[in-house]
Amino acid sequence: MGSGKTMLVSEMAQAVLKEDAPVCIEAFDGSTFGPEDADLQVRVTSPKAIYQLASNLNEIGLARAYILGYFDIEGLDVADPYPQLRKLVELASYIRKPSPLELARMGAAVLSHGYHKVEVPQSEGPSKFERIKSGLFPHTEKADSETVSFHYDLSNEFYADFIGPSMTYTCAVFDTPDMSLDDAQRNKIDLVLDKLDLKPGDRMLDIGCGWGALVIAAAKRGIKALGVSLSHEQIEYGQEWIRREGLENLAELRVMDYREVPERDFDGITSVGMMEHVGAKNYRHYFDEMFKLLKPAGRLLNHQITISKDKPNNRPGTDEFLDRYIFPDGDLASPGFIESALHDAGFEVVNQENLRQHYALTLHHWNANLKANWADAVKQVGYERAKVYGLYLAACELNFELNGIQVHQFLAVKPDKEGLPKGNWYPLRPWWAA
Template sequence: MGNGKSMLISEMVSAVLDADAPVRVEAFDGSVFGPKAAPLQIRVTSPKAVYQLAANPNEIGLVRSYILGYLDFAGIDYADPYPQMRQMMALKPYLHRPSAIDAARIAAAVVSHGYHKPEVPQSEGPSRLERIKSGLIPHTEKADSETVSFHYDLSNRFYADFIGPTMTYTCAVFDTPDMSLDDAQRNKIDLILDKLDLKPGQRLLDIGCGWGSLVIAAAKRGIRAIGVSLSHEQVEYGQDWIRREGLEDLAELRVMDYRDVPERDFDGITSVGMMEHVGAKNYRHYFDEMFRLLKPCGRLLNHQITIAKDKPGNRPGTDEFLDRYIFPDGDLASPGFIESALHDAGFEVVNQENLRQHYALTLHHWNHNLKEHWEDAVRQVGFERAKVYGLYLAACALNFELNGIQLHQFLAVKPDKDGRPLGDWYPLRPWWMA
């Protein structure tokens, strides 16, 4: 960036970072900030990184620069950038606001080069506002179908590359930190089914069934299970899996919105990793629907990501990176908000637990699997999107570790209005812990 108004990249960095920050920045203009031995080594490879950050001085500017290769890190593994993200977090105490003079110099240096429309990565979806302008009102059936397809209809093989052969894309449950991911996922499914305590011949509805792993496990217990998803690829894969297992008489997957399920009087309902797509303002309606679908004494197991802090005035929701690249219209709420919604819909909440640490472990396994299958992942979805997923998984693992987000399971019961004794339909103590 070279004319009379130019400013070296190292000068821009020093305007916002203390001199003793544990980072080295080497830039395309030959300037350097920080010591050679710094644990975090950043490369600014193009002036386009500056234009991106000038247009979006937030995480979108950083994410675009990283995805497009204008900002890179020494020693990084694109399948698992967790170490670099940890080191970036360590820079927070060293950040400071630029002085008025430095801010003016940076602005002048950028403006002197004229307007540069920021490049948008191919893997980036439209913003929430752009989606609304195109007629996709969040959490309507049309919008939900579009956003679910954006995330899930990529490639079944790509998902298998990192979630593994259980095809289970939700938090696993580990007995020990060294338990294998596949065993921990089967452990999670067993925990859910044990909590519901359904008997052979009873009926289960799995809302947001994914590729069908929970439906198939239920059918193997003799439970008659229906799963619904808005993803055509998931349902096609799951139906073929059901046929291979010879479970057609007990298990079925449908491409269907949960609001359109015609059956009633289910003995149990599972909602595992589904609520993130529902929208916090729709929780009460969602639970009303499930209350309607269950028979008296029917049980609901709701398993979802939650936010750890929900101060008054905070709008529950996902950040802009996740909204544009991973989960359009994703929405999160606190466990207290969710429990209140369950209560207001008429449910009795009989158990809830936080599995935050388990999700961090799950995500580390997924990053490891993505690394092991990196070449195939790139073949399936392209280098750019594979890089996005490495970033997404690592960022989520870090967020769970820092307690920014949590994972809660709620077991709730539709009360029996006929007044049968409690022990007739719900044991006095948690039976799944025996």
């Protein structure tokens, strides 16, 4: 940041890190912090990195500095930054609280350079406050349509670059760690359908159907399957896929909000990777709608990302990076919160399964695919957004590994109060393979 009385970047690092922190920081002002042979080598290439961190003392400042290239980590691959992210997480235990004098000096050093407009990456969306100010209140039909489009209507080809030919953008299920991603995704789809245990001619609704993989798999079993999504690109892709498979008589996809589905008396409903967009405060209403859509003794399979612990003040939610760059208005809750919402809506929960480790493996494969198809990914969405997705996938893999987040499947049944004798609306023991 200059010479003389101006605080150097190395001095700022010394103010926030313990002396034995296993990192070497080399800065644009010629200063360095930490041992030269440290396993983690960070280069701060521009004073704009400091402005970003000073303007946003949270993950947004760090994410912007990374996305805009204001700092670099030796050996980091933007398509798969997982190894370096893991080292940064380990560095967290070496953070210390600066003294008031050190804070004052850092503030003075930044201010001494005058006002600098903080750059915002093109791939960053508006904050939650800005969305509300524009009339997009979280989890209204209008806001949901906008936020789903922000995430999913990028490019079908881009998603294929990292999720692979299965076009399945949810946690796979692995029999062994070395199982292929495509086999594991087929495994997951089979698990979902096996748990529902629908028969040929039964009717199924898939809410948040994505590109249609689950609907198509159900139709191949003779199930009459309807899928709904708010993403036009996904539905167009899926409709063409259905035509290629010759399944028009059994499979249908619609651009439609689940709240607008006119049909009733479905034998089964799947909600796979949808609840993250619903909002925890709306869970009870969501499950009330599922209850109405199912026939008595019908089954619901709900598959969603969860948090491993209740958040402070019991306020679910996602972090600001995900909210601005990936899933606007995304919301997570604990498995206990979800099961209570199912129970309060009238469902009987038959089974609950945690697939946390499987999602870490899935994300590992997605980063590897993004790396293998990097040139096309950049062609589809541009370098900056592709870089954002590399960071997002790697950060999520790490979060699943560290048990910050989990993913659960809940199998629930709408009780048949009048129809079946002695309440036997499902078999005595689990009827699906593990």
